[in-house]
Structures are given as C-alpha cells and as structure tokens.
Amino acid sequence: MPTAxxxxxxxxxxxxxxxxxxxxxxxxxxxxxxxxxxxxxxxPLVYLFLRAAQQGVSGYASVVFSTSTARLTVRTLGLxxxxxxxxxxxxxxxxxxxxxxxxxxRRFWAATAALPLVFPSYVAALTFVASxxxxxxxxxLLEDFGIERLPxxxxxxxxxxxxxxxxxxxxxxxxxxxxxRSLDATTEEASRSLGCGRWRTFxxxxxxxxxxxxxxxxxxxxxxxxADFGAVSIVRYNTFTMAIxxxxxxxxxxxIAASLATxxxxxxxxxIVLEIWFLSHLRPARLGASRPAxxxxxxxxxxxxxxxxxxLSLINVWVPVAVLLSWSVxxxxxxxxxxxxxxxxxxxxxxALPTAVLAVALSLPIAVWAVRVASIPxxxxxALSFAGYALPGLVVGLxxxxxxxxxxxxxxxxxxxxxxxYVIRFLPEAISASRSSLATLAPTFxxxxxxxxxxPWRVFRTVTLPLIKPxxxxxxxxxxxxxxKELPATLILRPTGFDTLATVIWSAASEGIYSRAALPAICLxxxxxxxxxxxxxxxxxxxxxx
Amino acid sequence: xxxxxxxxxxLEIEGLEVSYGRVGAVRQVDLTIDGPGITALVGPSxxxxxxxxxxxxxxxxxxxxxxxxxGVTVAGNGSWVPPESRRVGMVFQDGALFPHLTVRxxxxxxxxxxxDAAERVSDVLSRVGIANxxxxxxxxxxxxxxxxxxxxxxxxxxxxLVLLDEPFVSxxxxxxxxxxxxxxxxxEASAVCAVLVTHDQEEALSFADRVAVMTGxxxxxxxxxxxxxxxxxxxxxxxxxxDGHLMPCTVTSGRFSSEFGEATCQATDGPGLxxxxxxxxxxxxxxxxRGVPGTVVERRFFGHDVLDSVVLASGLRVEVxxxxxxxxxxxxxxxxxxxxxxxxxxxxSG
Numbered sequence: 001m002p003t004a005x006x007x008x009x010x011x012x013x014x015x016x017x018x019x020x021x022x023x024x025x026x027x028x029x030x031x032x033x034x035x036x037x038x039x040x041x042x043x044p045l046v047y048l049f050l051r052a053a054q055q056g057v058s059g060y061a062s063v064v065f066s067t068s069t070a071r072l073t074v075r076t077l078g079l080x081x082x083x084x085x086x087x088x089x090x091x092x093x094x095x096x097x098x099x100x101x102x103x104x105x106r107r108f109w110a111a112t113a114a115l116p117l118v119f120p121s122y123v124a125a126l127t128f129v130a131s132x133x134x135x136x137x138x139x140x141l142l143e144d145f146g147i148e149r150l151p152x153x154x155x156x157x158x159x160x161x162x163x164x165x166x167x168x169x170x171x172x173x174x175x176x177x178x179x180x181r182s183l184d185a186t187t188e189e190a191s192r193s194l195g196c197g198r199w200r201t202f203x204x205x206x207x208x209x210x211x212x213x214x215x216x217x218x219x220x221x222x223x224x225x226x227a228d229f230g231a232v233s234i235v236r237y238n239t240f241t242m243a244i245x246x247x248x249x250x251x252x253x254x255x256i257a258a259s260l261a262t263x264x265x266x267x268x269x270x271x272i273v274l275e276i277w278f279l280s281h282l283r284p285a286r287l288g289a290s291r292p293a294x295x296x297x298x299x300x301x302x303x304x305x306x307x308x309x310x311x312l313s314l315i316n317v318w319v320p321v322a323v324l325l326s327w328s329v330x331x332x333x334x335x336x337x338x339x340x341x342x343x344x345x346x347x348x349x350x351x352a353l354p355t356a357v358l359a360v361a362l363s364l365p366i367a368v369w370a371v372r373v374a375s376i377p378x379x380x381x382x383a384l385s386f387a388g389y390a391l392p393g394l395v396v397g398l399x400x401x402x403x404x405x406x407x408x409x410x411x412x413x414x415x416x417x418x419x420x421x422y423v424i425r426f427l428p429e430a431i432s433a434s435r436s437s438l439a440t441l442a443p444t445f446x447x448x449x450x451x452x453x454x455x456p457w458r459v460f461r462t463v464t465l466p467l468i469k470p471x472x473x474x475x476x477x478x479x480x481x482x483x484x485k486e487l488p489a490t491l492i493l494r495p496t497g498f499d500t501l502a503t504v505i506w507s508a509a510s511e512g513i514y515s516r517a518a519l520p521a522i523c524l525x526x527x528x529x530x531x532x533x534x535x536x537x538x539x540x541x542x543x544x545x546x
Numbered sequence: 547x548x549x550x551x552x553x554x555x556x557l558e559i560e561g562l563e564v565s566y567g568r569v570g571a572v573r574q575v576d577l578t579i580d581g582p583g584i585t586a587l588v589g590p591s592x593x594x595x596x597x598x599x600x601x602x603x604x605x606x607x608x609x610x611x612x613x614x615x616x617g618v619t620v621a622g623n624g625s626w627v628p629p630e631s632r633r634v635g636m637v638f639q640d641g642a643l644f645p646h647l648t649v650r651x652x653x654x655x656x657x658x659x660x661x662d663a664a665e666r667v668s669d670v671l672s673r674v675g676i677a678n679x680x681x682x683x684x685x686x687x688x689x690x691x692x693x694x695x696x697x698x699x700x701x702x703x704x705x706x707l708v709l710l711d712e713p714f715v716s717x718x719x720x721x722x723x724x725x726x727x728x729x730x731x732x733x734e735a736s737a738v739c740a741v742l743v744t745h746d747q748e749e750a751l752s753f754a755d756r757v758a759v760m761t762g763x764x765x766x767x768x769x770x771x772x773x774x775x776x777x778x779x780x781x782x783x784x785x786x787x788x789d790g791h792l793m794p795c796t797v798t799s800g801r802f803s804s805e806f807g808e809a810t811c812q813a814t815d816g817p818g819l820x821x822x823x824x825x826x827x828x829x830x831x832x833x834x835x836r837g838v839p840g841t842v843v844e845r846r847f848f849g850h851d852v853l854d855s856v857v858l859a860s861g862l863r864v865e866v867x868x869x870x871x872x873x874x875x876x877x878x879x880x881x882x883x884x885x886x887x888x889x890x891x892x893x894x895s896g
Contacts, residue, residue: 186642189605190696192629193636194656195703201630204655208646283645283683294605 026456027373031381033365038384041424044399045265045387051402052258063259068243072260076239076267079160079232080225084218086165091172092214094312096202097305099180102295104306107541112313114174114537116167118528119320120485120502122230123521124167126509127320129154129234137323159235166316167231168224172217174540179213180206184286185293198296209285219275226268227392229488234509240264241394241488248398248492258402261395268390321525327518340504341519345527348484348500351415355422356480360472362423363430368460371438382431389428396421397489413495421489426479433478437471438464477531484527554617555580556707556739557602562611562622566597573763575611579707579756584733584740586754587765588747590786594763595743599709602741603636604629616706635700635708640716641692643684649695650680656703666702674698674732689717690725697729701736708733710742714749726753747787751775759783781892784821791864795820795891802891805860806838806884811891819892824867826888829854829880837881840864845876856882 052060063069097103098110116124131137133154142150153159183206191205192198229241240260248257298305331337363385370382388396400421404412411417445467449459487502494503501520508517557579564572569592577598579585587595600606602613604620604627612622615634620627643652650667657663671677674694684692693713700708713729714722730753733740744750750757751771758768759782767779778784781792795804797818802811804820811818830837843863844855852870857863866882874880 184642186638186640187644189603189629190636190638190642190644190699191655192605193603193632193634193709194699195630195633196655197628197630205644208644211646283685286642286645 027369030365031369031373031378034369034378034381034385037362037366037427038381041385041427042387044396044403044424045391047403047406048258048261048265048395048399052255052262055255055259059255060259063256064263069260069263072238072240072243073263073267075157075237076226076264079157079164079237079239080222080271082157082161083164083168083225084221086161087169087221088172088214088218090165091169091217092176092207092210094169094309095173095176095180097309099177100293100296101298101305103298103302103309109309109313110177110541111533111537112317113309114170114541115313116316117170117536118525118532119167119316120230120487120505120524120528121163121167121224121228122234122487122502122506122509123324123517123524124316124320125159125163125231125234126505126514126517126521127323128163128166129159130323130514131319133159137319155235156237160232160237160239163231163235164221164225164228166312168221171220171224172214174536175213175217176210178540179210179285182285182287183209187286188293212279212282212285215275215279215282219271222271223268223389226264226271227394229392229394230506240267241392244394244398245488245491254402257398261398264392265390265395268392272390324518324521324525327515328522331515331518337516337519340499340516341501341523344499344501344504344520345523347498348502348524351419351422351500352480352483355419355426355483356476358419359423359427359430359479360434360476363427363434363475364472366431367434367438371435372443382435385431386428388425391425392488393421393425393486393490394488394492396425397492400424400489400493413493415495415498418490418493418495421493422479422483422486425486425489426482429478429482430475433471433475434468437468437475440471441467474535477535481528481531481535484524554614556616557741558612558614559598559602560612560614560622562598562601562613563609564594564597564601564606565609566594566606570594570597571763572598572601572608575763575765577758577765577768579739579741582737582739583755584730584742584753585756585758586742586744586750587758587760588744588750588786589760591745593760595745595760596711598760599711599741599743602707603634603709604632633703633705633707635703635705637693637696637700637708637710637713639712641684641696641713643692643695643699645684647683648680649676649682649684649687652684652695653699653702655699670698670702673735674701675728688721690721693717693725694728697732701732701738706739708738708740710740712744713742715744715746729753751787759786761786776888778821778890781819781821784890784892788823789865790821790823792819792821793862794818794894797891797893805858805862806882809884809889811889813891813893817894819894821890821892822864822884823888824853824865826885827864827866827882828885829856829866829868829874829882831874832879832881835881835883837883839879840882841879842874842876845873856880858882 094113098106098113103109129136132150134150134152136154139147139150153162187205187209188201191201196204227241229245232239233242233245240263244257244260244264247260248254251257366382366385369378391399400417401412404417441464445463446459449463450456454462485502487506490500490502491506494500501524504520505517505524508514555578557577559575559577562572562575566572572594575598587598589595597606601608601621607626608621610622613620615632618627619625620632644655647655650671653670654663654667657666660666668677668680671680674697676691676694676698679687679691679695684695687695696713714726717725726749742750742753744753751774754771756768757771757774759766759774761782767774767783769777774783774787778787784790785792793804795802795818797811797813797815799815800810800812801808802813802818802820806820806822829842832839838858840856840858842854843857846853847870850870851867852873854866854868854873855863856866864882
C-alpha cells in the first residue's frame with residue numbers, strides 16, 4: 001500500500017556511491033524528467049486554487065465559511081470517523097482470527113475477507129441498496145415470514161457507513177494480518193508470564209505494537225471515504241464529493257465547485273499530515289518471529305466465529321455476486337445491453353492500458369532518483385509526485401477542466417486529458433511499486449555492470465530493468481485496475497459519448513435500470529479479481545513475509 | 547515429601563512428556579528443585595531443553611506427567627494453570643521487551659494494580675543497576691541493558707521461580723561475560739530459584755549451582771558443575787561437556803589397559819571406553835622418564851595455556867593442554883602420561 005510517509009524514507013546509501021552517481025550527466029537527465037513529472041502532476045492543483053481565488057477573498061470566504069460548507073464538513077468527517085471506527089475493530093478482529101486461532105480453513109477465510117477489494121464502491125452500493133434497501137431482496141425474503149417492513153438503514157448515513165465499512169476494512173485487515181504475522185510472539189508470552197491474561201495481553205502488549213501496521217490502513221480507509229463519490233451518491237448521503245459534483249453540474253458559476261474542492265483538498269492533506277505525525281511518534285514493533293505463535297484453540301467459539309466470518313462474506317461478497325448474476329441473466333434477454341457492455345469494456349481497456357504503461361514509465365525517473373541518490377531534492381520531488389494520493393478523483397477531474405479551458409481548450413474532454421487525470425491520480429501506486437523493487441535491488445549489480453564498462457543507459461536497460469520487471473508489472477497491474485474502476489474523473493472529463501464500464505454502471509444506476517448495470521459490473525469484477533488477488537491479497541497473506 | 551511443616555519444593559516435575567514436532571520433544575523428565583539457587587539445563591540444540599522450560603512456564607501443554615510449583619499442580623493430573631497465574635518470571639532470548647513502553651513501564655507491567663507498584667519498580671530498577679535508564683525506550687538501549695531490563699521485569703512481581711531462556715546468546719562475546727556475572731549476582735542477591743536454559747556448556751558450568759545435561763529429550767545427569775565435568779555418568783555427557791578423547795580399552799578385574807597403559811578403574815569387565823580430557827594428559831620430553839611415545843605436530847597458543855596436538859605411534863591424534871610456561875618444541879618426540887585419577891572409563895556394553 002503506498003503511503004506518503006513511507007515514500008519519503010530513502011534507503012541509506014554509502015556516501016561514496018552517492019557522490020559517484022550524482023556526478024554523472026545521465027542522472028541529471030533523470031532528475032530533470034522527475035522534476036518535470038512532479039511539476040506537471042501538481043499543476044492542476046495550482047490551477048484549482050487559482051480558479052477558486054478568481055472570485056476574490058470575500059467570494060471565496062462566503063463559500064468556504066458558509067453554514068452549508070460547515071454542514072458538509074461535519075457530514076463528511078462524521079462519515080470518515082464512523083467508517084474508520086467501525087472498520088478498524090472489524091478488520092483487527094478478523095485479522096486476529098485468521099492469524100492466531102485454529103479456525104478451520106484460515107487461509108481461505110483470510111482471502112475471502114479481503115475479496116471486497118475487488119468491488120468498486122458504486123457496484124457495492126448498488127447491490128447493497130438492492131439487497132437490503134426498502135423493497136429489496138432481504139425484505140421480500142422476510143415477507144414470507146410476515147415481516148412487512150424493515151428499518152430503512154440502506155440509505156443516508158447508515159447506508160454510507162455500512163457500505164464503506166464493508167468494502168474498505170480489507171485495507172486495514174491486510175496490513176494488520178501482515179503486522180500480526182511479523183510480530184514477535186515472545187512479547188505476548190512475556191506479558192502472560194507477568195500475570196496478564198489473554199485479553200489484557202492483547203490490549204496492552206499486542207495492539208500497541210500493531211498500531212504502526214494499522215495506521216496506514218486507517219489512512220487508506222480515510223482517503224477512500226473522503227474521495228468516494230459513487231457509493232455516497234447511490235445511498236444519497238451528501239458529502240463534499242457529491243456537493244462538488246452537483247455544484248459543477250448544476251451551476252454556471254464553477255467558482256463554488258472550485259472553492260469546495262479546495263476545502264476537500266485541505267481536509268485530505270490534514271489527514272496525511274496527521275498520519276505522518278502519528279507514525280513518527282510510534283515505536284516500531286518487535287519484528288522477526290523467533291517461533292510461530294501457537295494457534296489459540298477456539299473451542300466452543302469455533303461455530304460462532306465461523307458463522308460470523310462466513311456471514312460477513314455472504315453480505316459483502318456472495319450476495320452481491322448473486323444479485324449481479326441474476327440481473328445479468330435478466331439483461332441478457334436484451335441484446336443491446338450485451339453490445340453496450342462489450343463496447344464500454346473495450347473503451348475501459350483502451351484508456352486503462354496506456355495509463356498503466358505511462359504511469360509506470362513516468363514513475364521510473366522519480367523512483368530511480370529517490371532510491372539511488374536519496375538527496376533532499378530527490379525526496380521532495382518524490383513526495384510531491386504523491387499529490388494524486390491526496391486528491392480525490394473528482395478534484396483531479398475538476399482541476400483538469402480548469403487547466404484545459406485556460407491553457408489548451410482543444411484538449412477539453414479529450415482522451416488525452418482523461419488519461420492525464422488517471423496518471424495524476426494513480427502515479428503514486430506506480431511510484432511505490434518502482435521504488436520498492438528498486439530499493440530491494442542491491443546497487444552492486446549496477447556497479448558490477450558499470451565496472452565492466454557499460455554506459456548508464458545500457459546498464460539500466462540490460463541489468464536494472466530486467467531485474468525490476470516483476471515489480472513494475474505489479475505496479476502497472478495496480479494502476480490498470482484502479483483506472484478501470486475510476487468513476488468521478490471519468491464522468492467529468494470523458495469525451496461526449498465515450499462510455500466506460502464505470503460510466504455505464506453509473507448511468508444505469510442513476511436511471512434505476514439495474515439489469516443494464518449488471519453485465520458491465522460483472523466484467524469489472526472479473527477483470528479486477530485476478531490483479532487484486534495476485535498483486536494485493538496473495539502477497540499480503542503470504543505466511544512468511546521475507 | 548509430605549511432611550507437614552516442610553515447605554514443598556519450588557519445582558517438581560514428574561514423568562513429563564511434551565511432544566513438539568520432530569525435534570525438541572521432552573521425554574519422561576523428572577526434575578526437583580528444592581530451594582533458591584541456579585539450575586542450568588544444558589544440551590545441544592533440539593534436545594528439548596527450551597520445550598521443558600516453556601512447559602514449566604505454561605506455554606507448552608504436556609502430553610503426560612505433571613508439573614508442580616511450590617506444591618501446586620500447574621499441569622498434569624487433570625489440572626491446568628495458565629501462564630499468567632503461575633507466578634513464574636521469564637527472561638526471553640532477546641529480552642522481548644515491550645517496544646512501546648519505557649523501561650519503567652516495562653518493569654511495572656507485571657505490577658499493575660499493586661498499591662506500592664511505583665516503589666517496587668524503582669527498587670528493582672536500582673537492584674539491577676538501571677535506575678538511570680528508567681525513562682528510555684527499549685530501542686534506545688544496548689543489548690546488555692535490554693537483558694538487564696528483562697531480568698528486572700521478570701523479578702518485579704517477586705516470582706517464586708525465574709526461567710531464563712538463553713538470555714545471553716544474542717550478546718557479543720565481550721559483553722556476554724560481564725552481563726552474565728551481573729545477572730548471577732542479581733539472582734543470588736534476590737535469593738530466587740532460577741532455571742537457565744543454554745546450549746553453551748561453559749555458561750552452564752560457570753553460571754549455575756546445579757547442572758542438568760539433556761540430550762534427546764531426557765535428562766542424562768544432574769549434579770554440581772564439578773560432578774558433571776569430572777564425573778560424567780555416560781559417554782554422551784562426557785562428549786557434550788568440555789573437550790576430551792574417547793579411546794577403546796579393555797577392562798579386566800578393576801583395571802583397564804589401553805594405549806596409555808594400565809590403571810585401576812571402576813568399570814565392569816569387558817571392552818570399555820577411556821575418557822581423557824586434554825588437561826588429564828601431560829607431555830614430557832622424550833628423554834624424561836616413561837610414557838606413551840608420540841610427536842608434537844601442531845600447537846595452538848592461548849596465552850596462559852597451550853594446546854598441543856600429539857600423534858601417537860598408532861596414528862591416534864590426541865590433544866594435550868599444558869601451561870604455556872612448560873612446553874616442548876613442535877616436531878620433537880615426546881612421551882605422554884596420564885595424570886592421577888582424573889580419567890573416566892565407561893563400559894562399552896552398558
């Protein structure tokens with residue numbers, strides 16, 4: 001998982017190696033490329049603030065300090081805190097169950113618990129509302145038992161809270177599993193030999209050591225919730241993203257949308273700063289399990305725990321899949337929906353593939369500079385390139401609208417600018433992948449090739465690139481996946497008539513024609529499954545994290 | 547054992563069996579520790595010594611047999627007392643300090659809810675000599691300091707029994723000796739009953755009052771360090787503790803005969819094994835007196851003593867430790883003699 005905090009931690013290099021490398025002219029070229037990329041990525045953000053400033057101080061203040069903005073802030077922050085406060089205990093409990101107990105089929109349940117990552121939030125919200133909303137499948141099922149009305153929890157705050165919790169907790173879950181696996185179990189034994197039972201040991205010896213692993217997951221959930229547009233729109237809970245989108249669509253004056261977007265950017269940035277501050281105050285956990293922790297027998301709890309884990313996956317994985325399948329069977333009768341799904345899938349692939357290649361290519365100079373030189377300018381450039389991490393897709397889209405209209409109107413609503421938006425948004429994922437594969441590659445390979453007389457470019461092409469290829473492929477896979485699922489920036493920036501899987505699902509959902517949304521949603525899940533499983537779930541759940 | 551006024555032994559283990567994968571199992575172990583003092587469990591890796599220690603602490607569940615601590619059955623005979631209720635302190639291999647707590651909070655961890663906890667923490671910190679480190683976090687301490695904190699933390703709740711699982715193994719050689727001496731003084735001053743697990747026989751002999759040698763999940767011999775070193779009961783114990791040579795001999799009516807000649811011994815008649823430590827042999831110049839002829843082929847100099855490799859006429863190569871002040875030149879013919887009554891003879895058949 002990419003975090004801005006980890007991005008700034010370069011690997012220590014010997015001063016000899018650093019001095020020799022930084023004098024070479026090819027590295028100057030790399031540095032220039034990196035700085036240009038970082039600048040380009042931040043340009044839209046600058047324009048967003050300029051656009052908001054156009055209306056003058058009083059105009060800006062009247063939007064930012066209005067009661068409606070205050071209400072939006074409360075609603076948005078309320079959702080963020082609600083989701084983090086619900087997802088964290090859920091994720092930690094699940095992680096503990098699949099790593100420390102004798103639950104039968106622990107590996108299977110661990111993978112299942114992470115599967116919600118495959119669902120885009122709008123698909124999740126759609127199936128959730130259809131299953132648990134008024135006149136939904138659950139209610140119709142219960143009517144046979146004489147229950148005519150269900151409490152309406154699928155919409156509004158409770159709906160947004162449930163959907164986002166059920167589909168974002170895997171971020172915390174996977175990091176906590178990895179944390180628990182690498183934790184030295186002897187501190188738990190030390191705690192017990194000092195007279196603390198299982199519960200107190202967990203809360204006073206284990207949990208504090210898990211914080212460094214959990215906190216980045218909680219930040220990911222926070223950023224996901226702040227940026228989410230699809231789910232909150234479908235369950236009709238008004239947050240910043242919805243307000244910005246509505247202001248952009250409905251009003252001729254786009255200053256309001258720009259002003260609201262700046263508030264969202266500031267909120268997001270504050271959470272990142274808070275996270276960096278928090279992590280810097282934590283002591284690293286004791287790692288390197290000397291002996292595997294003994295599985296704790298669940299005993300009479302085995303049945304209930306199994307039912308809980310299975311029930312959860314029923315709600316957030318299997319019921320949605322079943323609902324989508326039944327809708328698509330209904331939709332297959334209409335040929336038009338099949339053709340539409342096919343075309344939109346091709347369009348999605350057509351933008352996602354170039355985005356993945358471009359993002360990884362652009363990430364390389366930044367990563368090479370930051371990892372191999374690790375000077376302050378290199379690290380600052382890398383940190384700046386993580387801007388997309390802090391920018392909700394809607395904000396990136398909006399900012400790019402302002403940039404194109406101001407500088408290059410020809411490109412307004414073109415595939416070029418749409419691809420640019422994706423690259424800005426998902427460049428951090430590519431940088432993280434390139435950076436970690438470069439960081440694990442010992443510089444001695446490159447030094448050996450250089451000693452044999454290879455030019456810098458030849459060394460990079462014949463030694464470095466082949467060795468970091470798996471990491472780069474993983475990075476491009478992640479960018480590809482997130483691009484396929486991206487909704488809000490696509491809605492704003494796509495050329496007229498250009499439909500992707502995400503936009504088809506969105507328009508079908510807003511028109512209430514669910515069967516039209518089903519096929520594209522299944523395509524999206526099918527395309528997502530393999531990269532998510534192979535690139536995120538399986539590596540995170542690997543037994544030995546070496 | 548059952549006398550009304552006599553305090554029960556601190557630790558009584560009877561017929562303990564712990565299965566633990568292929569190596570490290572414990573088989574039919576009996577062990578009684580009556581009172582204060584340090585007992586070392588020593589043996590090669592995988593001999594089950596750590597498993598035995600963990601069974602005493604309550605981290606391993608025995609398959610059969612029983613463990614009693616101060617007269618209370620904590621495992622076996624249908625009883626099970628979880629580790630947190632055994633009042634057994636434990637010092638782990640690399641300290642296992644809580645990384646998120648200061649030294650003071652680490653030591654106070656086992657004292658929560660006790661009225662005079664703060665005083666007891668500062669008392670044990672000064673006893674262990676780390677009062678000046680109270681505010682630091684574990685990652686700000688050296689390896690030796692961490693182990694002293696770990697010892698202080700284990701002693702904090704005034705346990706009846708302290709278990710030490712290879713606590714010095716991760717320290718570098720120069721530091722190890724010093725930390726070991728300090729730990730020994732602290733344990734003695736606390737008048738506590740301690741069990742040390744180690745694979746280092748030198749550590750066991752110098753640290754403990756009593757040494758139990760384990761191989762293959764069983765305790766082969768228990769005794770004072772002197773007994774273990776000078777009177778090993780079996781070939782395995784002799785091989786494991788210290789250096790030495792085993793060479794074939796024949797025993798007939800209380801005397802053995804071997805390449806080193808004949809002498810009295812207490813072994814049954816038949817083929818036997820003569821066990822000789824390098825310091826049990828003395829090497830003299832060829833011209834001086836009697837002994838087995840040989841040649842010094844190699845010498846290693848250790849300062850106060852030297853280790854000579856001597857090849858005998860039969861081709862057998864033995865090592866002889868002597869004071870470095872009295873040596874013969876390398877390459878010169880010598881004679882070897884057995885010193886009085888320091889050797890052991892084991893019956894091969896037994």
